[in-house]
Amino acid sequence: MAAESEVFKLEKDLCRCCHAEGNFHKLFEPSQQENFCDMLRNCFDMNITPVTGNLSDVTNAICPECVVKLKDASSFKRQVQQCEEKFYDLYYKNALFDNSYKGTAPTVKEELDIDFTTLEDEKKQCSDIKMDTGDNTEDEMHLSDLKKVKPKAKVKNKKCKKITQEGCEDKSRKDVEKPSDYRTSDIRDIVKLIIMFSTATPFRWSYSKYMCFFCDRVFTKFSELKQHHYDHYEIKLDSSLRSITTETKVKFEVSQLSCKICPKDMQTLDDLLDHITITHKQGYNSVVRCSIFAFRLTDTEAPCQQCDQTFSFFGNLLSHVYKNHLGTGQFLCDSCGKGFPTKFMLKKHVRLEHTNADYVCQTCNMSFKTHGAFSYHRITHKGDFNCAQCPERFPSWYLRKRHVAFAHDKSLQIACELCSKTFVKYNSLKWHLMSVHHNDKPFACDLCDFKCINKTYLKRHMVSHSDTRPFQCHVCVKAFQRKEHLETHVRIHTNDRRYVCKECGKGFVQIAGLKVHLRAHHSTA
Structure with a gap:
């Protein structure tokens, strides 16, 4: 190990694990059969990455002595994982017996480990x-x-x-x-135990709505879902557990938690699981506890169980939990080392942050980062959307839906309970409640007092703190911070006066110019 005051004058490779110098193996090289970076990450949760510059090559090394120790540690970890997996297999098959137990235990056959092949x-x-032995007789x-x-x-x-x-x-x-050392059946077993032995309410979260765990029916209020949950006592539970995988995070609402057998009130889900294990002799794999989330929800607020923050919507609480209370996550990005709790989130991160390939529209050459945004955009190129109840036509399905809701079928409207405003999509009502009535703005700027309701608005705001102007006009070389500002500016050179006054027919490049003109020349006040 190098002394604290030692200065390295590198002429050879430097081992990143013991600081020895010599001609060593690379921590990672595509031609190598072994990836020592992955071994270090899997064994010790350490992400050793090469530095930039001239020292990148000579400091990305590991000496033979450290390789031997690393392989031993990797083998030992694999041994412990395999033994734990075998132990729980035997435990759940009731193949473990206590010698002090006086009852009759079934005999377990032992196979001889014979090394003869023929x-x-x-x-x-x-x-x-x-x-x-010196026996030279010819008797065979x-x-x-x-x-x-x-x-x-x-x-x-x-x-x-x-x-x-x-x-x-x-x-x-x-x-x-498979990074996790447990199986899908282990998660299903613990979920089944909680549902059968407690009053906890399982649920799913999909498209900003609560979804029933058993029948996939959606609700905007959790009290409605909880009332609906009582209708599913007779349901076959096994059919609902088939959708659970090792990457699933099962959500439970535990505000009125108690044991169904005793009955006994419980404060937390951990207390309930301990009670089921000790009192009712029900076993489960404790490793899968990280796949179970517990929440205490009402129709008006969603408090975090790990800290004192409270949110008006469950979606914001869920984002907060994933970001602040799950640590680095078990699925690590090879490019930046960031951790994620599920493979799906890791794949989405890699696609958005480390992949240059975008979804490009062949009609208008617009590019999109996600397939969902690209699919939504393609609808605008599929022609007109006809209203089934009148001859009007619309360029998108959303405009047709909005027209039907406000002109023909008012039952499609979603009304705000706090004011008279109505909407077509529940997501629009959600943003309206957050910004107008609850003032729930969880995304804050680190440089000023600006707060907003989602990450997109925060990214747009952060541009104002930057001095860069990447969007430049090809006619007058004037530069802008935002793309839409450049597009508006180009209309000056093309004489695109799309905003026309209905009173006098005068056209304007920007709608702001039209508003000023109306106040100055056509105002009745």
Whole structure:
């Protein structure tokens, strides 16, 4: 280990694990069979990345002594994971027995670990033993005698050998592909226990609405979902658990939590699980506890259980929990080292942050980062949308839906309970409530007092703190911070006066100019 006052004058490679100097292995090189960076990350949760500049190559190394220690640590971790997996397999199959228990325990067959592969090898070994003991007689064991000794050795040996060669390869491959050391059935077991033994309400969150865990019916208020949940006592629970995978985070509402068997009131979900385990003798894999989320929700607020923050909408609370209370996450990005709790979030991060390929519209050459935004945009190029109740036509399905809601079918309107304003989409009502009535603006600027309701508005605001002007006019070389400002400016050069006064027919480049003109020349006040 290097001394604290030592100065490195690197002429050779520097080991990043012990600071030895020499000609060493690279921590990661595509031509290498082993990726030591991944081994360090998996064993010790350390992300060692090469520095930039001239020192990048010589400091991205590991010495042979540290390689041996790292391989031992990786093997030991794999051994512990495999043993834990085998232990819980035996535990759930009731194949573990206490010798102090006086009841009758079923016998477990033990297979002999025989290393003989063929009868000829066994015969040869017997003859070698005779030679070693000095017995030079020509008496040899007959083939019939060999068959009488261990008639099942050959069959069991093949089985053991098959497990050794194929089973271990599958298990090691499983460790590489699957970071978590538990199975889908373990998560389903703990969810089943909570539903059967407690009054907790399971639910899903989809498109800014609460969804029933059993029938996928959606609700805008959680009190409505909770009342609906009582209708599902007779349902087959197993059919609802099939959608759960190792990446699923199951959500429970636990404001009135109690045990159904006792009954006994519980403060937290951990207290309930301990009670079920100790009092009712129900076991589960404690590793999967991280896949269960507990919330205390009402129709008006959604408080965080880990800190003192309170939100008006559950979607904001969920984003807050993922961002602040899940740590780095178990799925790490290879490019920037950022962690995510699920594979889906990691893939979305890689696509948005580290992939240059965008979805480009072939009609208007506009590009989009996500497939959802691209699909929504393509609708505008599919022609007119006809109203089924009148001859009017619209360029998009949303404008047609808005027309139907306000002109023909008022039941499609969503009214705000605090004012007289109405909307067509629930998401529009949500933003209206957050910005107007609740003043719930969870996204704040670090440089000023600006606050907003979503991340998109915050990104637009952050441009005002930057001195860069990337959008430049090709006619007069004037530069702008925003693309829409450049597009408005170009209309001056093309004489695009799209805003026309209905009174006198005068046209203007910007709508602000038209408003000033109306106040100055056509105002009745």
